[in-house]
Amino acid sequence: MTRERPDPSELPVRDAVERYLRRRRSDATESSVKSWKYRLKIFVEWCEGVGIETVGDLRRYDLDEYNDLRSGKVAPATLEAEMWTLKTFTRYLDEQLGAVEEDLHEAVRIPDLDPEDRSDDVSLRRDAALALLEHYRSDPSVRATRAHIFLELAWFTGARQGGLRALDVRDVNYEDGFVEFHHRPDTGTPLKNKIRGERPVGLPEEVMGYLREYVREKRHETSDEHGRLPLLASTKGRPTPNTVRNWSYMATQPCLHSPCPHDKERETCDWTIYSQSSKCPSSRSPHKIRTGSITWQLNIGFPPEVVAERVNASVSVIEDHYDWATREERWQRRRDRMHSRREYVEQLGFEVDDDE
Numbered sequence: 001m002t003r004e005r006p007d008p009s010e011l012p013v014r015d016a017v018e019r020y021l022r023r024r025r026s027d028a029t030e031s032s033v034k035s036w037k038y039r040l041k042i043f044v045e046w047c048e049g050v051g052i053e054t055v056g057d058l059r060r061y062d063l064d065e066y067n068d069l070r071s072g073k074v075a076p077a078t079l080e081a082e083m084w085t086l087k088t089f090t091r092y093l094d095e096q097l098g099a100v101e102e103d104l105h106e107a108v109r110i111p112d113l114d115p116e117d118r119s120d121d122v123s124l125r126r127d128a129a130l131a132l133l134e135h136y137r138s139d140p141s142v143r144a145t146r147a148h149i150f151l152e153l154a155w156f157t158g159a160r161q162g163g164l165r166a167l168d169v170r171d172v173n174y175e176d177g178f179v180e181f182h183h184r185p186d187t188g189t190p191l192k193n194k195i196r197g198e199r200p201v202g203l204p205e206e207v208m209g210y211l212r213e214y215v216r217e218k219r220h221e222t223s224d225e226h227g228r229l230p231l232l233a234s235t236k237g238r239p240t241p242n243t244v245r246n247w248s249y250m251a252t253q254p255c256l257h258s259p260c261p262h263d264k265e266r267e268t269c270d271w272t273i274y275s276q277s278s279k280c281p282s283s284r285s286p287h288k289i290r291t292g293s294i295t296w297q298l299n300i301g302f303p304p305e306v307v308a309e310r311v312n313a314s315v316s317v318i319e320d321h322y323d324w325a326t327r328e329e330r331w332q333r334r335r336d337r338m339h340s341r342r343e344y345v346e347q348l349g350f351e352v353d354d355d356e
Contacts, residue, residue: 132251
């Protein structure tokens with residue numbers, strides 16, 4: 001007796017999402033799958049709420065309607081991420097299962113964002129930063145390259161783009177383990193806060209080792225028009241601000257170490273081209289690295305005053321614009337502070353005089 005084969009178009013939307021996520025677990029990180037699951041959960045709940053029971057019921061109009069609904073509720077960068085996930089899911093339904101009308105995924109609209117207009121909720125998060133750093137540190141072919149050193153400096157100093165661009169070879173103090181930021185407006189590298197922006201920033205010993213290797217072996221032997229030796233040097237000398245941004249986009253693409261979260265192949269993806277790198281939804285500008293670094297430094301227990309000094313910003317500005325910790329991260333900080341202050345709490349007691 002032949003078993004009747006199921007019609008893929010009759011697959012409930014919720015079951016289709018679960019099937020899709022199971023297929024993706026073999027070629028994606030758990031954090032990526034978790035993100036996709038959350039985004040598609042919202043879509044499933046919307047479908048069930050409007051009476052779309054199976055994937056075969058999905059129409060182009062439905063995808064446009066969902067886009068309009070979400071665009072009024074979330075930030076543009078969040079909408080972009082959600083629509084990319086939905087587009088990939090509907091392509092799977094079409095090309096892998098044949099469960100929906102042909103090319104249905106083409107109806108999913110992806111917002112065209114200027115990378116500098118992305119909201120701060122897409123800062124470079126700790127896990128992403130550590131995965132990238134591990135990639136650069138563990139692969140001899142990319143270790144101590146300019147891309148690697150740019151990311152080490154950006155993440156561990158939390159400095160602004162202008163500050164990173166302003167660093168000279170002479171600003172690295174290997175013996176004491178820090179880099180110095182100097183305001184040098186007369187030779188083309190002013191700091192945002194001028195003299196008040198000058199400061200030394202300490203770095204871990206391991207980072208200093210990579211810096212030494214880079215300067216000794218892989219830095220371009222060039223000077224700028226003022227005869228200074230830029231630490232992050234291009235073949236023509238000191239990079240322009242736009243060049244630094246492009247270096248940042250190229251250095252932070254997750255496909256350097258893991259499968260692309262946007263279902264592209266690195267070998268054929270236009271976003272891996274220098275001039276197109278800003279279009280990658282997962283690449284990050286120097287400002288987004290700075291935001292992620294500041295949040296991370298606070299999460300690991302650095303007092304706000306210390307972080308403020310390292311990154312040259314006031315505590316209030318950090319709290320209002322740079323601290324994008326999750327609710328759980330903020331609770332953990334409070335618990336850590338409570339434990340560190342326990343010795344003071346013990347001093348709040350007093351002894352009762354038994355003679356009274």
